[in-house]
Amino acid sequence: MIIYFCPQCGKPFSHKEFQENRFCGNCGKFLTSNDRRLMEQNKRDNEAPSSQPTNDLNVRVEKLLEFAKEVTAGELVPVLEKKAAEVITDPFAFALAGVLDRGTKAEVIWTIPYYIKKQLGKLDPYFFANASIEEIDEIFRKLPRKPRYINDAPYTVKGLSEIIVNEYNGQTQELWENRSSKAVKATFERIHGVGPGIASMIILLLERWFKVYFDDLDHRNMDVKPDVHIIRVFQRLGFISEPTSTAALNAARRLNPEFQEY
Numbered sequence: 001m002i003i004y005f006c007p008q009c010g011k012p013f014s015h016k017e018f019q020e021n022r023f024c025g026n027c028g029k030f031l032t033s034n035d036r037r038l039m040e041q042n043k044r045d046n047e048a049p050s051s052q053p054t055n056d057l058n059v060r061v062e063k064l065l066e067f068a069k070e071v072t073a074g075e076l077v078p079v080l081e082k083k084a085a086e087v088i089t090d091p092f093a094f095a096l097a098g099v100l101d102r103g104t105k106a107e108v109i110w111t112i113p114y115y116i117k118k119q120l121g122k123l124d125p126y127f128f129a130n131a132s133i134e135e136i137d138e139i140f141r142k143l144p145r146k147p148r149y150i151n152d153a154p155y156t157v158k159g160l161s162e163i164i165v166n167e168y169n170g171q172t173q174e175l176w177e178n179r180s181s182k183a184v185k186a187t188f189e190r191i192h193g194v195g196p197g198i199a200s201m202i203i204l205l206l207e208r209w210f211k212v213y214f215d216d217l218d219h220r221n222m223d224v225k226p227d228v229h230i231i232r233v234f235q236r237l238g239f240i241s242e243p244t245s246t247a248a249l250n251a252a253r254r255l256n257p258e259f260q261e262y
Contacts, residue, residue: 084114
C-alpha cells in the first residue's frame with residue numbers, strides 16, 4: 001500500500017491529494033511516497049540497537065536524501081525577476097526554459113521565457129514553429145540575459161515548438177500528460193541540443209515542481225543530470241571513485257532505491 005507523507009511535519013496525504021499537489025500544505029516540503037510495510041520495518045530497524053557503527057558513506061547518503069526533501073518548489077526554479085515566476089508556470093514557458101538549460105545559471109534560464117514574453121507580448125509555440133531560425137536568433141540576441149549556447153538556442157526552441165504544434169495540436173501539456181516518463185524523455189531527446197541529462201532533469205522537474213504524476217514504477221527512467229557539479233560532489237562525498245558521468249549515474253541509482261531498476 002503506497003502512502004504519501006511530509007518528511008518535515010509527518011502529515012499524511014491521500015493519493016488524490018498527492019496528485020493535485022506534490023508539496024505539503026503545512027510547511028511546503030516535497031512529499032515522499034513509501035510502502036507502509038517497508039516504512040514500519042525501517043522504523044523497527046532504526047529503533048533496534050545496532051552492534052556495528054554506522055557506515056560513514058550511509059550517513060552521507062542519508063543526509064543528502066534528507067536535504068532533497070527539504071527543497072521547496074520555489075527553490076527548484078529560481079528566477080531573476082518576480083514576474084518570471086508567474087510566467088514559468090505556463091507549460092510552454094516551462095518546456096522552453098527546460099530545453100535551454102545548458103551551461104547557464106538556473107536563475108537566468110528560468111527567467112528567459114519572461115524576457116521573451118516581454119519582448120514579443122506573448123509566448124506561443126505556433127510563432128516559433130513558423131518563424132525562421134534567423135528571426136528566432138534575432139529575438140535571443142536582444143535579450144538582456146542570454147543562454148550560453150546562443151547559436152544553438154534558435155534550433156532548440158524551433159524544434160520544441162514544431163513537436164508541440166505538429167504532434168500535440170499546440171498544447172504543450174499534452175507532451176507529458178498521460179504518458180510514461182520514458183516516452184516523454186524520448187520526445188525531449190529528439191530536440192536539438194537536448195541529451196539524456198537535460199531530458200531527465202525535465203522529467204524530475206515535471207514531477208517535483210510542475211506536479212505531473214508518473215507511475216512510481218517509472219522512476220527507474222528518471223536519472224540525475226550527471227554534469228560536472230554532480231560528478232564533483234559525488235566524488236568528494238565518496239560515492240564514486242572515478243569522475244565520469246556513468247559512475248555518477250550508477251551511484252545515484254544505487255544510493256536512492258526509489259529510483260532503481262528492479
